[in-house]
Amino acid sequence: MEVIRLDRVSLWRRTQEEFSYDLKKTVLSFLEGRYRKPARKLVLDQIDLTIEAGEKVGIIGSNGSGKSTLLKVISNILQPTSGKVWVRGSIAPLIELGAGFDHDLSVADNIILYGVMLGFSEAEMRWRSKSILEFAELEDYTSAPVKSLSSGMSARLGFAIATDVQPDILILDEVLSVGDQSFRNKCKQRIDRFWNTNTTVLLVSHDISSLRKSCQRVIWVDRGKIRMVGEATDVIKAYLQTVSPEDDLLKELEADEAAMLAEISLANQIEEEPDPEPEEPAAEEIEEEVVEPELPIAEWVIAPDEHSGKVTLSRIFIADEHKQPIQQVEFGKPFYVGLEYRVDEAVRDLRVGFCIQNEAGNILVEANTWNYLSPTGIVCHLGHHLIWAKIPAPLLIPGRYFIGYVGAYEEFVGHHHSLLKQLMAFDVLPIKVIPSAENRNQEIWFGGSLTFPPIEVSVD
Amino acid sequence: MFQTQRYLELLRVLVKRNLSVRYRGSIFGVFWSLLNPLIMTGLYTAIFGSIFAAEYDGSIFRYALAAFTGLIVVNFFAATTTQSLVSVVANGVLLNKIRLPVSVFPISVNVANLIQFLYGPLPLLVVTTLIISKSLINAVALLLPLLALMLVSLGVSFFVSSLYVFFRDLPYFYELVVFVLWISSPVFYPSKIVPVQVKPLLALNPLSQIIESTRQIVLSGAPPDFGLIAGSLVGGLIIFGLGWSCFQVWRSQFMDLL
Numbered sequence: 223m224e225v226i227r228l229d230r231v232s233l234w235r236r237t238q239e240e241f242s243y244d245l246k247k248t249v250l251s252f253l254e255g256r257y258r259k260p261a262r263k264l265v266l267d268q269i270d271l272t273i274e275a276g277e278k279v280g281i282i283g284s285n286g287s288g289k290s291t292l293l294k295v296i297s298n299i300l301q302p303t304s305g306k307v308w309v310r311g312s313i314a315p316l317i318e319l320g321a322g323f324d325h326d327l328s329v330a331d332n333i334i335l336y337g338v339m340l341g342f343s344e345a346e347m348r349w350r351s352k353s354i355l356e357f358a359e360l361e362d363y364t365s366a367p368v369k370s371l372s373s374g375m376s377a378r379l380g381f382a383i384a385t386d387v388q389p390d391i392l393i394l395d396e397v398l399s400v401g402d403q404s405f406r407n408k409c410k411q412r413i414d415r416f417w418n419t420n421t422t423v424l425l426v427s428h429d430i431s432s433l434r435k436s437c438q439r440v441i442w443v444d445r446g447k448i449r450m451v452g453e454a455t456d457v458i459k460a461y462l463q464t465v466s467p468e469d470d471l472l473k474e475l476e477a478d479e480a481a482m483l484a485e486i487s488l489a490n491q492i493e494e495e496p497d498p499e500p501e502e503p504a505a506e507e508i509e510e511e512v513v514e515p516e517l518p519i520a521e522w523v524i525a526p527d528e529h530s531g532k533v534t535l536s537r538i539f540i541a542d543e544h545k546q547p548i549q550q551v552e553f554g555k556p557f558y559v560g561l562e563y564r565v566d567e568a569v570r571d572l573r574v575g576f577c578i579q580n581e582a583g584n585i586l587v588e589a590n591t592w593n594y595l596s597p598t599g600i601v602c603h604l605g606h607h608l609i610w611a612k613i614p615a616p617l618l619i620p621g622r623y624f625i626g627y628v629g630a631y632e633e634f635v636g637h638h639h640s641l642l643k644q645l646m647a648f649d650v651l652p653i654k655v656i657p658s659a660e661n662r663n664q665e666i667w668f669g670g671s672l673t674f675p676p677i678e679v680s681v682d
Numbered sequence: 683m684f685q686t687q688r689y690l691e692l693l694r695v696l697v698k699r700n701l702s703v704r705y706r707g708s709i710f711g712v713f714w715s716l717l718n719p720l721i722m723t724g725l726y727t728a729i730f731g732s733i734f735a736a737e738y739d740g741s742i743f744r745y746a747l748a749a750f751t752g753l754i755v756v757n758f759f760a761a762t763t764t765q766s767l768v769s770v771v772a773n774g775v776l777l778n779k780i781r782l783p784v785s786v787f788p789i790s791v792n793v794a795n796l797i798q799f800l801y802g803p804l805p806l807l808v809v810t811t812l813i814i815s816k817s818l819i820n821a822v823a824l825l826l827p828l829l830a831l832m833l834v835s836l837g838v839s840f841f842v843s844s845l846y847v848f849f850r851d852l853p854y855f856y857e858l859v860v861f862v863l864w865i866s867s868p869v870f871y872p873s874k875i876v877p878v879q880v881k882p883l884l885a886l887n888p889l890s891q892i893i894e895s896t897r898q899i900v901l902s903g904a905p906p907d908f909g910l911i912a913g914s915l916v917g918g919l920i921i922f923g924l925g926w927s928c929f930q931v932w933r934s935q936f937m938d939l940l
Contacts, residue, residue, distance in 0.1 A: 236938040243939070245849035298781045300937055315779055322776050326703045338695045339780050341688060 224310070225391060225422050226273040226296055231305035233266040233295060265291050266302070267446040275390075276420040280437035280454065282430060282461055288446045289426045293393055296424065311390025311422075314340065323376060325369035329360055332368050336383050350386050357408070358382035378405055385412050392416055394425045418583040434458050535627055536606075537562040538576060540648050545610065550649045556615040559589075559625060562608045572629075576611070579624045586673055587613070590628055617675050619668045620652035689783055696790035701797065716802045719753040726753075726870040737872040744901065747810060751900055752869035752893045754803040759835050759889055760860045762795040766839030767846050767856060774847075774940030784933055788839040796832060804828070811900045820899050823906035826915065827895040833918030834888045837925030844932045847939050867893055888917040 237260075251257045265288050273279055283289045294300045295307055297315050322336045333354055337347035355361045358378040360371070368376055385392075394413070416423060417436065427433050433440065433454070440457040442450040450457050541558040542548045551557045561576055575590025589595055589611050624647050668674055705714075727746040738744035769787040770777075777784065804824075811821045846852045867889045868876075876884060884890055895910040 236935065243848070243850040245851050245855060248849065294778070299778060301934070313781075322780065324699055324703065327699060331699070331702065335695050335699055338692055339776070339782060344691055344695060 223275045225275045227308040228271040229306040231269040231302045234262045234303045235265045278423045278437045280433040280440040281426045283443035287443045313391045314389035315393045323368045328365045330364045354382045391422045534564045554616045559611045564606045575628045577626045618650045619674045620650050697794045700794035723750045762835045763838045766791045767842040770843045788843045815903045826911045827892045830914035830918035833922040837921035840925035840929035844929045
């Protein structure tokens with residue numbers, strides 16, 4: 223579904239530099255006959271663009287190329303001189319946080335003012351202000367005027383207000399460099415939450431390496447025109463080759479290319495593979511644990527190249543308490559994660575394992591040979607292995623989960639890491655809790671918990 | 683429908699901000715706004731009272747009341763338009779970040795001043811009207827020149843706030859304009875003393891009609907003169923129409939200069 227569409231959008235703007243802003247001078251130059259009509263400049267030139275719902279799009283380009291202007295046209299702050307802009311859904315602009323604050327008003331009043339300007343109702347903002355203050359960590363400053371806050375604090379407040387409600391389209395213009403490190407992480411988490419959902423995100427950033435990681439598609443704007451649109455890596459590479467051929471990131475990109483291509487083809491392979499859990503034969507094979515490996519469903523490639531193909535992942539699946547493969551888990555029952563793989567050549571300090579992610583993309587469990595799975599055991603030896611990891615119950619609350627595969631090896635400097643997310647999905651089914659005297663057949667209320675591990679409670 | 687609702691909500695919040703910044707939550711703040719016209723009235727009465735008393739049936743008190751009605755009208759106009767003048771440019775940064783209806787800024791200044799007027803000077807005017815004319819009709823009719831005053835203020839606010847986007851030295855000129863309007867309005871002198879040749883020029887001042895009409899309703903004791911009221915309303919509508927049209931025509935260029 224299209225959420226943003228620009229049809230041959232052009233924008234002429236008056237250049238501010240040339241303009242005098244001065245009535246006296248204008249009148250005088252008029253009298254002297256030197257008056258000229260103010261010059262206008264073409265800032266956006268025949269832009270055609272469509273963005274689908276849920277896309278994360280980065281915009282790059284040199285200063286003054288029209289990136290921010292493009293965002294302003296999309297946000298309907300500027301009307302195009304010609305062409306059509308079509309936007310569906312609510313837009314949250316996150317451009318230079320805190321621009322809307324009245325410094326004499328209290329924090330509480332500013333929340334309402336800013337929220338109403340963003341298009342929420344006053345009643346709604348009153349209701350939201352608690353969670354906003356909480357997120358911004360400003361509960362103690364509710365009635366203090368904004369001018370008494372530090373710049374970091376007011377940036378926090380701006381971020382908290384603008385992101386309290388999940389918008390359909392989020393516009394980010396170099397904003398994440400606010401606040402201290404811990405708040406920056408908090409912002410990042412919240413942005414990540416948008417990232418993992420259907421929110422469409424438009425991001426302008428000069429931090430190209432982070433843009434490459436977070437966006438699927440990148441638009442390169444050059445002197446008011448779209449120079450290139452496409453897959454993030456391709457566009458960034460082309461951009462860097464033109465702008466700064468000596469850039470380290472470019473070299474890194476080129477070096478990584480082979481490895482990245484391998485990973486991409488690997489990911490495709492996994493997707494194309496039919497259900498990785500054969501029904502009956504699987505059960506036998508697992509119990510014998512010495513079968514011929516099936517067709518590998520995935521090659522685990524560790525960058526750089528010299529290690530690729532040394533470890534092959536054959537299967538990953540879940541099974542019940544009796545090690546019978548299953549598709550779904552009932553809440554409150556333990557289950558196994560099975561991992562079948564083959565090590566063809568010794569890899570120093572191999573680290574393999576799996577992770578369980580929830581739908582929001584948070585890794586809830588990561589078990590690898592450096593923690594739960596023994597590094598000294600068979601897991602890293604040459605040969606074919608099947609390892610079982612028992613996940614205790616209760617742990618996962620009802621919902622959809624993904625099992626991914628984690629692999630890494632350590633070198634003397636740094637380590638190389640490969641994470642294959644969402645290899646397979648399974649559901650934890652909700653059940654009524656085991657009835658007891660206290661909770662008679664009631665469903666557990668999980669609150670905001672991501673997991674629900676057993677907690678022993680005692681009273682002295 | 684949704685747009686209108688949002689606009690009104692925005693307007694309400696901006697008016698609240700305007701008033702609360704002004705008074706910091708003090709109830710007496712509104713009365714503070716009466717201080718200026720009261721002091722000025724006292725001053726004018728002390729200086730000109732005895733000279734012009736003859737024009738007001740020989741009563742200095744009547745002169746004081748006439749000066750007061752004139753003052754609050756001119757004061758309202760001067761304060762509102764001067765504050766409106768900067769309202770668009772002052773919110774320029776904001777307009778560049780969030781899509782907002784531009785007109786809400788000058789309008790909110792006008793509404794905030796109107797509310798202040800309703801709490802401060804208006805009750806005084808109404809009480810005076812009731813005492814002098816003993817007629818409820820006069821007290822109600824008082825709202826009509828007030829409406830005309832609102833229209834003039836809004837029209838001029840739209841005009842100057844948009845012009846200020848283009849010419850940032852406008853406040854110096856506007857100060858002069860306000861002063862001319864101030865002197866050419868019959869605030870502290872009776873309009874009768876103005877030479878006949880100059881009178882047509884003064885008639886161009888939209889505030890004169892409003893002041894005359896207000897005085898007629900409040901001070902004359904006679905039933906409202908609808909000719910004067912109509913005159914002030916027509917003047918108000920013309921000024922409003924002109925100001926609003928300029929604002930609409932120039933608005934498309936605002937964003938390039940904010």
